[in-house]
């Protein structure tokens with residue numbers, strides 16, 4: 001049967017035979033310089049690439065072509081995102097889990113994990129601690145357990161998070177990373193006004209997927225892979241997908257992930273809002289040497305660069321799983337969102353559970369949010385705490401349309417500067433505040449529309465005089 005991106009069954013829209021065939025053909029095409037050149041030309045005007053094109057680029061061995069791809073990724077990123085980098089932090093609510101994911105510290109049979117679920121009062125403490133750092137955007141993380149952390153608990157927690165107004169702080173966007181669930185539950189998340197619904201596929205390779213998820217509801221490959229379809233049917237139009245690199249062959253998983261993106265676009269008119277690229281890290285109960293497909297830094301840079309040229313308008317997220325140096329490098333290759341000051345333990349921000357082992361995996365970049373903001377400013381990036389699109393209803397297809405026509409550029413630059421100004425005024429040290437002021441003065445000039453530029457200047461003055469929460 002021919003491959004059909006609009007098919008609704010996971011094994012049909014992630015067609016294993018078609019992926020292996022595509023990769024086999026790609027090896028031949030990759031040796032043809034003209035064909036590779038044609039793919040790069042297509043990417044250059046930000047039209048994106050198909051999974052077949054991506055399969056070809058992943059097979060390229062010529063180092064000089066890779067240098068062209070890296071350069072192209074940087075150019076495309078700068079054209080669409082300017083120097084802006086969106087900031088967020090994960091918030092872990094509960095590490096109870098009924099699954100047996102062999103790579104995860106939350107694995108049900110991991111006896112060393114101290115299991116804990118935050119109360120609403122503890123969540124408020126966590127959110128205050130995150131607000132005191134300067135965060136405005138969170139990714140809520142919960143292990144899968146319908147008794148200890150049912151949907152009602154998650155909905156109540158989202159309400160608590162949005163309800164905390166501490167000093168000048170506010171969480172303005174809650175993205176949610178919870179296990180695959182029903183259309184009915186996705187509708188409830190839509191009503192709770194979540195930002196992006198995030199769920200990593202881990203691996204698209206069914207046989208490996210079933211091996212690394214031997215028990216529990218997550219074992220069901222089709223149910224997990226079709227989650228984004230149900231999310232969209234439940235009214236969520238910003239979804240975030242990802243592969244846990246290290247579980248299976250990165251070429252297969254990257255091609256399959258883009259096949260998934262094409263399926264969503266073909267079926268619902270909008271592809272993924274974000275793509276995350278977590279790499280396997282040491283976690284309680286597992287050793288990295290158990291895994292034979294670990295991805296080294298060199299290949300990882302290639303993956304991120306290819307994703308940037310393949311889906312120019314999709315945010316690419318890198319977490320603190322990666323080191324400071326590698327994150328700096330990845331920013332040049334297309335990453336547009338990073339976490340900062342993260343804790344992967346439950347209750348870790350307000351230090352209520354500091355002594356206990358509650359973490360899902362080890363983080364590598366341990367800098368504070370202030371240190372990361374400072375690093376970004378010194379390297380001419382604009383750390384952005386903006387959440388305006390989602391609050392203005394610019395989501396899903398509407399967001400993509402504005403992004404693709406370039407109309408969003410004006411307001412993104414302005415919103416990034418406004419929210420950075422708020423961060424500088426409320427949370428930065430004196431010297432960082434000065435750095436931020438200098439950056440804002442310089443970057444405000446780059447707002448294309450004279451009218452938006454003038455409005456931004458007057459908002460910046462209003463923030464200095466104590467007013468908050470402006471947006472375009």
Ligand code: SAM
Nearest residue numbers: 103104141142178179200244279280281283361
């Ligand atoms: N309910 C979600 C679940 O159980 O998948 C909760 C999100 S989980 C907290 C977030 C992601 O962390 C997982 O989807 C997985 O990709 C990643 N993860 C798990 N173990 C990891 C490890 N050892 N190293 C790196 N990432 C890991």
